[in-house]
Amino acid sequence: MSRRVVVQSEDFDLADEYRRLRELDAAIGAVVTFCGLVRDCQQQARIDSLTLQHYPGMTEASLNEVVLAAEQRWPLHGVSVIHRVGALLPSDQIVFVGVASSHRAAAFQAADFLMDYLKTHALLWKSVESDGQRSWVETKDSDQRALQRWTQSSTPP
């Protein structure tokens, strides 16, 4: 299992991340990637920019914990998580999650799980600048509900 967890202000390149994952093992049959982008609009308000604040060391540790939980749950060959911090503009890339596995079900489920946990467990604080006003983003109920899918007793979706 190869793990890559990065917190950085620089942009990332999906092609590089994908190449790294697919070349890890000849038994890999599925690579799922998720890229999160800054939307131009949130809750009907036009967005000028987003700022993500992190706590060096702790933010990386919180991401590592989330990846570890996914590794324990599915048979994976590789996981990469990159989270950008600092000021971001609409259409900028914010977050990358990539998972390589022998089978597609494990790759899809692990990537989906990683994003749900990352949204609620990664030590990051997001503020939005809109119409010259800065406001902190509130935790969404939908993100909390999304988490419950992974803790219910039924088999994973």
Place this chain on the structure above:
Amino acid sequence: MSRRVVVQSEDFDLADEYRRLRELDAAIGAVVTFCGLVRDCQQQARIDSLTLQHYPGMTEASLNEVVLAAEQRWPLHGVSVIHRVGALLPSDQIVFVGVASSHRAAAFQAADFLMDYLKTHALLWKSVESDGQRSWVETKDSDQRALQRWTQSSTPP
């Protein structure tokens, strides 16, 4: 909604496909991609190569139907499906599915759904060359079971 469905023997480039999807709309917040690769081993047998046979015109139509079903089920900005045909070697890319949406849940679910339906509804026939012997791949029970997730009355996973 932008739709791209291609059946080709040439390889595809994830970076190009991703760029196309993310640039469709400034409201896109999530892009999920799936790349299927030829594994070096299937059912404990080493694989020399795979061959995918298609029926020109009908194969494209079957893929379009699968994409249409996903579009009707989730709010999507773009869907791309590329399926390669002809002879492929271990670690080669076989199939690409990419979905762009405003929100991550729709993007993940639609990509997962597309792969499940594509495995069982795309008019493609796969044979495997292993130890100099060619054999046709049988439909997998696990692929048939995966489909049931999308037809049960409960909310999508």
Place this chain on the structure above:
Amino acid sequence: MIKLLFFGRLGDSAATAPELFEASEGLTPSAVRYALAIEHPRLVEALLEPQVLVSIDRVIADWNQPLTDGCELAFLPPVTGG
């Protein structure tokens, strides 16, 4: 004449099967299938599988749909893509 196409595993067993079939009044895919199965013993099992689908001019068809002279009739075993 009707043009015949065999896909997947049917293509293998159909190696000796004809590429053309004489058109006749009221001919259906079902009748063609049974005629082929009788004449080509290697095709019987794969051709008579219940999951086999048939298409006429590249559109999935019913086994009892009438065939017209010059059409393309394809036998499609269970798919295995992705």
Place this chain on the structure above:
Amino acid sequence: MIKLLFFGRLGDSAATAPELFEASEGLTPSAVRYALAIEHPRLVEALLEPQVLVSIDRVIADWNQPLTDGCELAFLPPVTGG
């Protein structure tokens, strides 16, 4: 002295809060929190939210864990990444 850090919305309201806090025998994050809330009315609401977590030297800590001189104490409001 104990180094204080405030993240997210707490960072805004903590603009006037001290960056250092005098260490003393038996001092806990909970005691620091209440002392700050009393002296900085703008911090009260955000700081006393039940979802606020605390870390000592970059490890999530209990509110009653004793603080040692020179440590880094951080107040972490609910996260909103991704």
